[in-house]
Amino acid sequence: MTEFQKVEDTDSAEFTQALTLYSESIPASERQTVETIKERIRSGKEELYIASIDHRVASMALLYSLEDTQFVLLDYLAVKETYRKRGLGSEFLRNVYEIAGLKNKLIICEVEDPKTGADKEARQRRVYFYRKNGARILKNVRYMLPPLQGSKHNEMILMVISSNRRLLWLSGDAIKEVVAQIYRELYGRGETDPLLVSTLKSIEPQITLQ
Numbered sequence: 001m002t003e004f005q006k007v008e009d010t011d012s013a014e015f016t017q018a019l020t021l022y023s024e025s026i027p028a029s030e031r032q033t034v035e036t037i038k039e040r041i042r043s044g045k046e047e048l049y050i051a052s053i054d055h056r057v058a059s060m061a062l063l064y065s066l067e068d069t070q071f072v073l074l075d076y077l078a079v080k081e082t083y084r085k086r087g088l089g090s091e092f093l094r095n096v097y098e099i100a101g102l103k104n105k106l107i108i109c110e111v112e113d114p115k116t117g118a119d120k121e122a123r124q125r126r127v128y129f130y131r132k133n134g135a136r137i138l139k140n141v142r143y144m145l146p147p148l149q150g151s152k153h154n155e156m157i158l159m160v161i162s163s164n165r166r167l168l169w170l171s172g173d174a175i176k177e178v179v180a181q182i183y184r185e186l187y188g189r190g191e192t193d194p195l196l197v198s199t200l201k202s203i204e205p206q207i208t209l210q
Contacts, residue, residue, distance in 0.1 A: 002058070002088070004095040007048045010038040017057035018050050025078035029147045029154070032186075037062065045185075046075065049099060051092040058083045059092045063100060063107075064186065071178050072102060074109045074161075075186070093133050097161075106170075107161040108178065109135060110145055116155040127157070135159040136209040138175065142202040144195040146187040153195055160209060172205040179203070 007014045019034055040046035044065075051059040062075040079089045097107075109130055114123035127137075138158040145154040158179075160170070183189040183196045190196075 001053070002091070003052045004092065004099060005050060005052070006099060007050055008041065010041055014050055014052070014057060015048065018048060018060040021057055021060050021078050021080055022062075022076060026076055029149050029152065030145065031148060040064070047100065049092075049096045051088060051095070053083070059088055061092065061096050063096070066108075066178055066181055066185075069174070069178055069181070070104075070106050071108050072100075072105045073182060073186075074107050089129060090133050103163050107135075109159045109161070110143065110156045111159050113155045113157050127159075130159050130161070133161065134165075135161045138170065139208040139210045140202060140204060141175070141207060142199060143179070144199050146183065146189055146193070146195050148187070168209060170207045170209065172203045172207055175207055176200050176203050 005014075007018060009015060019037065022037075023031065037046065037048075041048055046065070047063045049061045049063070050057050057080070059077075059079045061077045064073040064075045066073055077089070077093070079092070097103075111126055111130060112123040114120050114127055117123060136159060138160060141158050143156040143158050145156045147153055158175075179199055180191060180196065183193060
């Protein structure tokens with residue numbers, strides 16, 4: 001039986017298992033430190049959700065609250081390798097949406113661009129996964145993910161999950177504010193950062209969801 005829950009105790013076995021999965025699944029250049037994640041959870045800025053099978057963490061997700069916006073960042077999502085391609089990721093995402101009370105929010109996701117990088121097939125599968133679960137691409141937005149380790153950035157696409165299927169476009173100004181907030185709060189980068197400047201330049205006044 002699969003159990004879904006929010007984890008608030010950063011000293012618990014569930015937290016330790018979730019962060020082990022996080023370290024195994026996320027590239028080093030994209031990983032925050034364990035202490036950073038603990039501090040964000042303790043302060044209420046970030047929330048950790050897990051799916052457990054036989055009392056072992058099989059999937060984890062981190063949601064980061066973007067204050068004064070209608071957006072929540074899906075900071076990380078990982079499924080244990082032995083449970084992949086079984087539908088757990090989709091089931092988990094649906095349950096997180098319900099447990100976290102995100103009906104009136106827009107979930108924004110940073111997803112590796114399948115047109116770049118070495119493993120294009122794996123990147124395309126990730127895009128397909130999010131599309132299958134209702135996400136749509138912010139058209140023509142070239143999002144540069146700042147490295148948390150090393151100096152090489154990653155080219156990404158931004159995707160949005162919304163319960164409103166009639167939502168066809170988003171305000172460019174709103175997305176610029178969200179991107180700047182993500183850069184500032186998660187990556188410690190200011191408004192003059194070259195990667196941020198490059199990303200903001202690609203954002204048009206009205207962004208089509210495709």
